[in-house]
Amino acid sequence: MADIRFDGKVAIVTGAGGGLGRQHALELARRGAKVVVNDLGGSMDGSGGGSDAANKVVDEIKALGGEAIANGSSVTDDAGVARMVQDAMDAWGRIDILIANAGILRDKSFAKMEFGDFQVVVDVHLFGTVKPVKAVWEIMRTQNYGRIIVTTSSSGLYGNFGQSNYGAAKLGLIGFMNTLKLEGQKNNIHVNAISPVAATRMTENLGMPAEVLQQLKPELVTPGVVFLCSEEAPTGHILTAGAGAFALSRIxxxxxxxxxxxxxxxxxxxxxxxxxxxxxxxxxxxxxxxxxxxxxxxxxx
Structure with a gap:
C-alpha cells in the first residue's frame, strides 16, 4: 500500500512547542502537510507565555524542507483562537486537520484542590479544545473535509489520584467527540481521540526511572495520531498509545x-x-x- 501523505493539506497543532505536539507537527510536515505550530510557551501550570517554543519547531520544519508558521495564542482566548485560524487561512486558504493537544496540570487531591485550579484545567483542556474546533468547524463543513483529533487521557477514562480536574476535562472531551462524530459525518469530518502515554513535561515529576522514560518517547505515540489525521481515518474512536503499543478504548x-x-x-x-x-x-x-x-x-x- 502507498505511504500516507498530506500534500496540499493544512494542519493546526495546538501545544506543539514541545513533547507530543511537536512530534505530531514534525511528522505531518515530513509527510507534506503545511503546519500551524501553536504554543503559548507557558509553564506546565499554565503561567507565563511566549512563542519562542513554536518558532523553534517552525525552524525545524523549514530545515526539513517543509512549510510552517508559528502562533502563540492561548487556546482559551477567543481572539487568539480566531487569529490562529485566520493565520492558517491567510497563508494557505484551507484547514484540513486540527490536533487539539495543548494542556496544563494542577494536580492535587480533591480535598486540597482550590476551585480555581479545577476551573483553569477544565478551561484549557475542555474549552481549549472546543474553541479551536468551533473556529475550524464551518471551514471544514464548507470543504466537505476535516480531521479532528482531541487529546484525552487514562485519567479521564479510568481515573488517577490527584487529577479530578484533569480527569473531568479529559472525559468531557469524549462526550464532545461522540456528538461531533455524528454531526460531522455528512461533511466528511472525522473526529477521534488519542489517549497517550508518553514522557513529556507533564510526566516529568512522576519519578519514573530513566529507562522507562526512554521507552515512553512522545514520537512513539505520533504514528497513531497521524493515521487519525489521514483520509483513511475512522471516526468516533478512542485510540490509546504508548511505547509503540496501540489499543482501542471503548465505552x-x-x-x-x-x-x-x-x-x-x-x-x-x-x-x-x-x-x-x-x-x-x-x-x-x-x-x-x-x-x-x-x-x-x-x-x-
Whole structure:
C-alpha cells in the first residue's frame, strides 16, 4: 500500500512547542502537510507565555524542507483562537486537520484542590479544545473535509489520584467527540481521540526511572495520531498509545435485565449479577441505540 501523505493539506497543532505536539507537527510536515505550530510557551501550570517554543519547531520544519508558521495564542482566548485560524487561512486558504493537544496540570487531591485550579484545567483542556474546533468547524463543513483529533487521557477514562480536574476535562472531551462524530459525518469530518502515554513535561515529576522514560518517547505515540489525521481515518474512536503499543478504548454497556415498571430497590440488589454480566455487552454508536435496547426489553425482547 502507498505511504500516507498530506500534500496540499493544512494542519493546526495546538501545544506543539514541545513533547507530543511537536512530534505530531514534525511528522505531518515530513509527510507534506503545511503546519500551524501553536504554543503559548507557558509553564506546565499554565503561567507565563511566549512563542519562542513554536518558532523553534517552525525552524525545524523549514530545515526539513517543509512549510510552517508559528502562533502563540492561548487556546482559551477567543481572539487568539480566531487569529490562529485566520493565520492558517491567510497563508494557505484551507484547514484540513486540527490536533487539539495543548494542556496544563494542577494536580492535587480533591480535598486540597482550590476551585480555581479545577476551573483553569477544565478551561484549557475542555474549552481549549472546543474553541479551536468551533473556529475550524464551518471551514471544514464548507470543504466537505476535516480531521479532528482531541487529546484525552487514562485519567479521564479510568481515573488517577490527584487529577479530578484533569480527569473531568479529559472525559468531557469524549462526550464532545461522540456528538461531533455524528454531526460531522455528512461533511466528511472525522473526529477521534488519542489517549497517550508518553514522557513529556507533564510526566516529568512522576519519578519514573530513566529507562522507562526512554521507552515512553512522545514520537512513539505520533504514528497513531497521524493515521487519525489521514483520509483513511475512522471516526468516533478512542485510540490509546504508548511505547509503540496501540489499543482501542471503548465505552460499553451490558445487556442488563428488565425488572418492570414496579422494580424495587431489593430487586436491583438481587439482580446485580445479571445487571453487570459482561456477556453480550456493546459499544453504542449513539444514545438512541441504548434507548432502543430499553424499548426492546419492555416489549419482552
Amino acid at each position: 460499553v454497556e451490558t445487556e442488563g435485565v428488565y425488572l418492570g415498571a414496579g422494580a424495587t430497590v431489593e430487586q436491583v440488589r438481587d439482580n446485580w449479577s445479571k445487571i453487570t454480566d459482561e456477556a453480550g455487552q456493546k459499544a453504542y454508536l449513539n444514545g438512541g441505540e441504548q434507548s432502543a435496547k430499553f424499548f426492546r426489553k419492555m416489549a419482552g425482547g
